[in-house]
Amino acid sequence: MSKLIHSLVIFCLLLLAPQSVAGEKIDGIRIWPAPDSTRVVLDLSGPAEYTYFELKNPQRLVIDLKNTKLSTSLDGLADDAKVLTNVRKSTPKSKGSTRLVLDLSQNVNPMLFALVPAGPYGHRLVVDLFNAEEKVQQAKRKIETDRDIVIAIDAGHGGEDPGSIGRAGTYEKHVTLKLAKKIESLINKENGMRAIMTRTGDYYIDLNKRTKKARDAKADLLISVHADAFTSPGPNGASVWVQSNRRATTEVGRSLERREEYGQLLGGVSEALKDTNTEKYLARTFIDLSMDHSRDQGFTVANTVLGELKKITKLHQRKPQSASLGVLKSPDIPSILVEGGFISNPREEKMLTNAWQQNRLAKAIVNAVKTHFKKRPPDGTRYAKLHKVLKHKVRSGESLSLVAQNYKVSVSSIKAANRLKNDMIKVGQVLSIPQS
Template sequence: MKRSLFVFLSLLLLVSLPLQASSRIDSLRVWPAPDHTRLVFDLSGPVQHRVFMLDNPSRLVIDISNARLNTQFSNSGLESTPISRIRSAVRNQNDLRVVLDLSRNVQPRSFLLRPNEQYGHRLVVDLVMPEQARVQQAPPRETLPREQRRIIVAIDPGHGGEDPGAIGPGGTREKDVVWAISRELARQIDADPAFEAVLTRTGDYYIGLRQRVEVARKARADLFLSIHADAYRSPQPRGSSVYVLSQRGASSESARWLADSENRADLIGGVEGVLTLGDKDETLAGVLVDLSMTATLSESLKAGSRVLRNMGQINRLHKRDVEQAGFLVLKSPDMPSMLIEAGFISNPQEEQRLRDRAYQRQMATQIASAIKDYFRDNPPPNTVLASQNNGSETRYVIQRGDTLSEIARRNGVDIGELRKANNLNNDVIRVGQTLRIPSS
């Protein structure tokens, strides 16, 4: 009797134990880019997986353990990708096998992403096309004599693809706003024969923060602009901002918070990397970077101040001065760089303005005007503007609220040199007065 009762209770216990729940694949999103295609599987929970290639014909196999399909894989939308067809089948009763039929050679990589504010668990599979990447990194451009080259402005629309950036209370996505502003900005820059714009991404896809900088460096850009739309934990903050890199910590708590938020976006790339000076020994590389960064930061502040002042003509400024923080995307020692926050997308009123096409054009116009004015006063050697300037010196007309120390800081010059260049005995200046700015 006791043995029968024991067997009964054991069976009852086994029946009551929950079976291991399988994860669901709820959807698949495909993001084509010039040099890769990204597939994102939305999951109900974490999974284990492996990927491997098969030849004759070329296929990529994705095995996902203890998973079931809860959606339909459509073969539409694959026109700009190396994928000709997507198939799936149950494997070993509990696992799922996904097969991608390929039309060209790819180098696959895969990784898992944890849940964030927008998405749950995700399996990301990238199909990298190395040959295509080389073509995209060297676009044909009209060449000018060396002493007559154009000034190249790299424009970086933040986020993209799998990474929507901040989302406003009305559902406006940061990646859409900054893409519209960046395209218009590039159009206005290209309209001037002395300038040329280079976009770090040319569509709605994600590239890593370091890769954005590499695109600009390979184009030999004279200036790097990363365009964003700010967000904060509460809806009250508003206004436009400009940030440059800080080597000594953030200039404010909000700048530190924003830099941390933007830097976390690189987790979506799934890879780590650093900018290096690979042909130099470690000590020499450190000295070169320090020296170069000092000059680069000075020029970043000068250009950023002009952009900030221009944006203040059409929108409230969040802070009157250029702020500084450790933005990963600004860490290039050989190129002045700034991050422009067009406004707070988390503020309902500012969200409405940011999504307005006319306002986007106005914002692009103010930024373009500031950049052109900066380079007319500070033309790089061997450029069209440098030959037009014929060595004319930089001048600045004092605006309301300016101080001599702030003008010196923005232009990266010593205040004593600024006084000497303008025969000033003290720091008293007046609105409308024109100052000569000595070379920094």
Template sequence: MTLNFIRYFLALLILVFLSLETQASSSINSLRIWPAPDHTRLVFDLSGPVQHKVFSLENPKRLVIDIGRVRLNTQLDTSDLTNTPISRVRSAVRNKTDLRVVLDLSQEVQPRSFLLRPNEQYGHRLVVDLVLEEKQKQAAKKPKTVKQQRQIVIAIDPGHGGEDPGAIGPGGTREKHVVWGIAKELARIIERDPAFKPVMTRTGDYYIGLRKRVDVARKARADLFVSVHADAYRLPQPQGSSVYVLSQRGASSESARWLADTENRADLIGGVEGVLTLGDKDETLAGVLVDLSMTATLSESLKVGSRVLKNLGQVNRLHKRDVEQAGFLVLKSPDMPSMLIEAGFISNPQEERRLKDLAYQRKLAQQIASAIKDYFRENPPPNTSLSAKASHSSSAYTIRRGDTLSEIARRKGVDIGELRKMNDLNNDVIRVGQRLRIPST
């Protein structure tokens, strides 16, 4: 009797142990691959947290991803590998509970990996980034050239992308697709004017961190940063277009604060760890949050933002009549005017239908481009073809509200001392409506 009890007890322990083993293991439910110009991101969607290890093998080039105590509930070898350094994906079970995934590679990569906890969009995820070393070296060797009469550079930032779909409308429309259409059309219109040059922060459907977007614009020496989004709210009623610029003193309204918090959480959805592990560590940007020299930049942001908002009102109703301000992380650059455009509320069923219409996207892009070009024709940056035309066509300027003598000197590309001397000014005090003579550049 005692022996039978012992056998029963041992069998029960084994069953409990096997049950705990089954409960503790996670599963891989899908694999998503996002190719970008400088890296490729692999996202394993998991049912729970896992332990993992990544290492490289040579002859031939391979990357091995060992994932502990996990079941495979999908097919990895059917993934689309177009425009990636991966030629094949293989997998096999190890030790009955672990999984080994092998990536056959066509070129050298620098792997980075991390785990992401669940959020409102996704569950547990294992992210593996393959950084393309060859493109990094080419970028480092590329010489920088500065033309005497350069084009005006407009950085166009299509919000979200890849792992981060942005807001999703009641009809299933994804914000990342809407803003990509508007941004692409905006770039096409701007590029037709030889005085301007558009630069896209992302060139396809892949994730890019908020600080990286600003970094792309700054490396291109952009004269203006335009981030394009489609608004969303908890209720379906709100509608209309909006324009936002940075605020250093708090949001201009509760809705502006809520929107900024929502947009700033994009790094949590796309994986802020990915930004850090890709080597995006710009010390200048780290100081942006406390930079106190942004007064002139914010002033120009408000001016060009007001023009854009007015033009948007010719296509769509406006959610707010004035440019709003909030602490958007993507707008925190001290050296270029920046604005964030909410083309409309994708959470509103009627506006969602308009936003996904290509003809409507084109109308929005045309109005935005027109406002931007009008602003720069009146305020051409120094050493640009527009500033050269302005210096030959006019030698006078009428003071407008918000102008300062130092701003005017900077915009016209002249020395402030020469500007004072030509206009018999003993100090920098000027008044609205006053006409200034501008020294020849």
């Protein structure tokens, strides 16, 4: 009997042995080229143990994955990535392992990190290749005259971060990019305005880089475009969000914050590791007095956008909503986030992918932007000259209706331009007088 038990134990150990050394698989490899970096993502069947090193003449990045088998093709992976010329296998340093070689066209600063399963993805090894030879030129800010009003258009999510996914399989990142490009086109047709895009293709950009791109372009306004989502298909309608230090005002807002945190984890880990001053920067942001002005202007724009959106679609919320969102935290740029509808709602998912509805949404947003800046054009812009706003100092005996009559404008336009809640004005008060 003891011999039989001994034999069974040995048999069981032999059965278990192959499983213990079987290791993991590389099920897929994806490349995400961006203007200033390239991301390589290895989809893995489980957590992998890895090491890497660089070789020069020619430039190569060698990645060793212990107890890992390659189960996907490497053909054509580097076709669209300028920094990569080829991705290939090489002789592994140990049996049962995989060695991948990334042949590079230039010197890079690599950063590798593993991600645990999240959303639609399983285990991943992310390889970020930052262009080490890129020369960053910081032009001195000049006092400009007759400049264009610059609108930064931010297409939410992108690349490794798909955003929310509709029931029909629609990716939010695709909807936002199409809508953002339509907004860009309309803005660029407006005399005295110019649009810049934070991303122009399907790649991920860290939240800090999005606001940095807007700041580098000296943007007067940042509009981040998204498609809303909820755990049930019921909620619907468009909404506009502004920055708040406080907790989100609704459960949808709290859900939005969690989705953004997920996107940051999914797509921007390397940037968070790279930017050691992130927390210090955000701390300075919140104590910067200019934040108050940015929020005030952002809230005004948000109200105007809602006024235009309600003409073409249902509103989820009639007033601007507030949440703590990284893309809106720029201390010196008024910023809003526009949710064109709920991608989790089957009806609105179809609308969001419809070119006709996208055109209507884009036109409504741009009309609101034009209305806002006609009333409040930044000094030194061509828009200020084209839509001149006069200044009037209130004298003794003058009423708001008298001032309006003298300048041949409506009382409501003066109230809107000066954010007056009633018709009361004071002697010595300086009023902006909008001109059509």
